[in-house]
Structures are given as structure tokens and as C-alpha cells.
Amino acid sequence: MSVDELFALLAQPGNRYILAYVVRSDGAVPYGDLVEYVVDMADPPEGVARNDFRERVATRLVHSNLPKLDDAGLVDYDATERTVAATDATGVAVPYLELAMEQSVRS
Numbered sequence: 001m002s003v004d005e006l007f008a009l010l011a012q013p014g015n016r017y018i019l020a021y022v023v024r025s026d027g028a029v030p031y032g033d034l035v036e037y038v039v040d041m042a043d044p045p046e047g048v049a050r051n052d053f054r055e056r057v058a059t060r061l062v063h064s065n066l067p068k069l070d071d072a073g074l075v076d077y078d079a080t081e082r083t084v085a086a087t088d089a090t091g092v093a094v095p096y097l098e099l100a101m102e103q104s105v106r107s
Contacts, residue, residue, distance in 0.1 A: 006093060017038045
């Protein structure tokens with residue numbers, strides 16, 4: 001994966017939250033736990049109820065974020081088992097992930 005591709009993936013807050021969660025986990029994590037983590041980390045848009053926001057996040061993870069991260073080799077997403085795990089390539093992204101997470105906290 002090129003640096004440009006990695007940076008494009010890290011530009012999406014949802015991708016950063018996913019990677020941060022799986023990097024800190026031992027083994028595969030249940031999809032439901034990951035959804036809850038992303039919901040807790042993100043701010044719902046004005047006027048959107050938390051449950052509606054959770055549904056939006058869950059849908060986006062399944063149809064966009066997780067397939068893209070899986071295709072890039074940064075996570076192993078098992079749709080059948082509904083689990084997500086770090087891969088060997090995830091470690092390559094960690095320094096950039098830390099920088100991106102630090103920058104988003106400052107913003």
C-alpha cells in the first residue's frame with residue numbers, strides 16, 4: 001500500500017477509530033463492540049438521536065469502512081463471524097495512526 005492510500009484511509013475518522021480499537025485489542029473483536037466504540041468516540045450530528053446515530057455508524061462500518069480496511073490489508077474483517085482483527089500490516093500504520101489521532105484531538 002502506498003503512503004497516499006494509507007493517508008486517504010486515515011483521513012476518515014471512522015477508520016482511525018477502528019484501527020485504534022483493534023490495535024489495542026488481543027485478537028479478534030466482536031463487530032458490536034467496535035460499533036459501540038466508534039459511537040462513543042464520535043459526536044452525533046446535531047439533532048440525530050443516539051440510536052439513529054448508532055445505526056448509521058453500524059451501516060457505514062459494514063458497507064464502507066471495514067471492506068476498505070480489509071481490502072487494504074489493515075484489518076481482517078470476517079463478515080460471517082462478525083469479527084475484526086489486526087493484521088501484520090496494521091502495525092505498519094500505527095505511527096501514522098498515532099499522529100492522525102493526535103492531530104484530531106488538537107482540532
